[in-house]
Amino acid sequence: MQRIFSGIQPSGVPHLGNYLGAVRNWVRLQQDHDCIYCVVDLHAITVWQDPKELANQTRGLAAALLACGIDPKASLLFHQSAVYAHLRLAWIFNCVARMGWLNRMTQFKEKAGKERENVSTGLFTYPNLMAADILAYHATRVPVGDDQRQHLELANDIAQKFNHDYGAEFFPAIEPMILGPAARVMSLRDGSKKMSKSDASGQSVINLNDDADTIALKIRRAKTDPEPLPSEPAGLEGRPEARNLVGIYAALTDTDHAAVLREHGGKGFGAFKQVLADLLVAHLSPIAAETQRLLADSATLDGILHDGARKAEAIAEPIVAEAERLVGFLKV
Ligand code: AMP
Numbered sequence: 098m099q100r101i102f103s104g105i106q107p108s109g110v111p112h113l114g115n116y117l118g119a120v121r122n123w124v125r126l127q128q129d130h131d132c133i134y135c136v137v138d139l140h141a142i143t144v145w146q147d148p149k150e151l152a153n154q155t156r157g158l159a160a161a162l163l164a165c166g167i168d169p170k171a172s173l174l175f176h177q178s179a180v181y182a183h184l185r186l187a188w189i190f191n192c193v194a195r196m197g198w199l200n201r202m203t204q205f206k207e208k209a210g211k212e213r214e215n216v217s218t219g220l221f222t223y224p225n226l227m228a229a230d231i232l233a234y235h236a237t238r239v240p241v242g243d244d245q246r247q248h249l250e251l252a253n254d255i256a257q258k259f260n261h262d263y264g265a266e267f268f269p270a271i272e273p274m275i276l277g278p279a280a281r282v283m284s285l286r287d288g289s290k291k292m293s294k295s296d297a298s299g300q301s302v303i304n305l306n307d308d309a310d311t312i313a314l315k316i317r318r319a320k321t322d323p324e325p326l327p328s329e330p331a332g333l334e335g336r337p338e339a340r341n342l343v344g345i346y347a348a349l350t351d352t353d354h355a356a357v358l359r360e361h362g363g364k365g366f367g368a369f370k371q372v373l374a375d376l377l378v379a380h381l382s383p384i385a386a387e388t389q390r391l392l393a394d395s396a397t398l399d400g401i402l403h404d405g406a407r408k409a410e411a412i413a414e415p416i417v418a419e420a421e422r423l424v425g426f427l428k429v
């Protein structure tokens with residue numbers, strides 16, 4: 098069985114992009130893969146996180162993942178700071194990756210923006226830790242949204258350079274799994290920007306804990322153009338907001354852009370937004386309710402994370418110990 102690894106940051110409430118681009122695929126992959134899913138709190142602190150909130154955000158995200166259908170009997174679910182193997186391998190990768198490689202990362206450029214001199218050094222080396230997350234388990238397949246593609250290419254470069262420098266075929270190649278018609282969900286306010294936890298306008302993001310009225314309102318106010326929906330995907334060219342809503346609909350109904358447009362082509366956005374909002378509420382309301390139920394029992398939730406961490410550690414520990422041996426660290 099192929100081993101899968103993926104991660105998500107507890108830097109706020111998970112949103113529709115996280116769900117359609119990543120988490121929903123994680124749930125499906127559990128059936129026929131060996132899956133390891135991680136709440137990446139070490140990555141979260143690459144930008145400031147309120148220490149009073151971080152632990153609760155980690156719990157909240159774990160509860161949301163379980164509510165989406167991650168099954169702790171089938172998969173490992175844990176938080177990154179609980180397994181030190183990630184940090185040990187990340188340090189080695191800090192010394193394998195090259196400045197020039199990291200300088201090319203578009204996520205860093207976007208997140209740092211004009212603050213380039215003022216952001217944390219962790220934000221810059223973030224992709225090295227991500228490579229360590231995956232490779233500490235010798236995972237080969239990584240289901241993520243489209244925005245993580247470049248980080249996975251870098252992880253492959255790191256694995257190859259490590260293997261080359263230390264003369265061992267030790268780390269496997271990683272294959273990104275970027276799945277479905279909503280691998281990049283865009284902001285509801287600007288079809289050229291991805292939906293993101295850090296977006297200042299709350300109106301641009303559908304959170305997994307939004308109630309029915311909030312979802313309906315955000316969809317109704319979503320930016321669109323005055324034309325009706327086209328009847329074929331070619332007609333979405335140059336209409337990023339329309340493409341985004343059609344993609345969300347396609348993902349929720351498990352079809353593609355063409356099938357949605359066959360059914361809804363010619364309709365105005367008023368009517369289409371109404372059915373889209375109903376569909377979203379039907380999908381997301383049960384997840385929000387189940388998240389609340391799970392959060393009410395934090396002892397059980399913490400037990401799942403603790404158990405996941407110990408099992409994850411048992412897999413990662415010998416792999417990272419072998420990497421350290423290849424590097425030449427004294428083992429006494
Ligand atoms: P993050 O919230 O940045 O930790 O992302 C967790 C997962 O959600 C990753 O696999 C991302 O690629 C995915 N993701 C984040 N934002 C989006 C988006 N707007 N559309 C699709 N996938 C996304």
Ligand code: TRP
Nearest residue numbers: 102103104105106137227230231
């Ligand atoms: N960088 C990813 C994101 O922001 C989260 C992440 C951290 C991750 N480690 C990972 C994803 C390992 C896949 C595999 O979306």
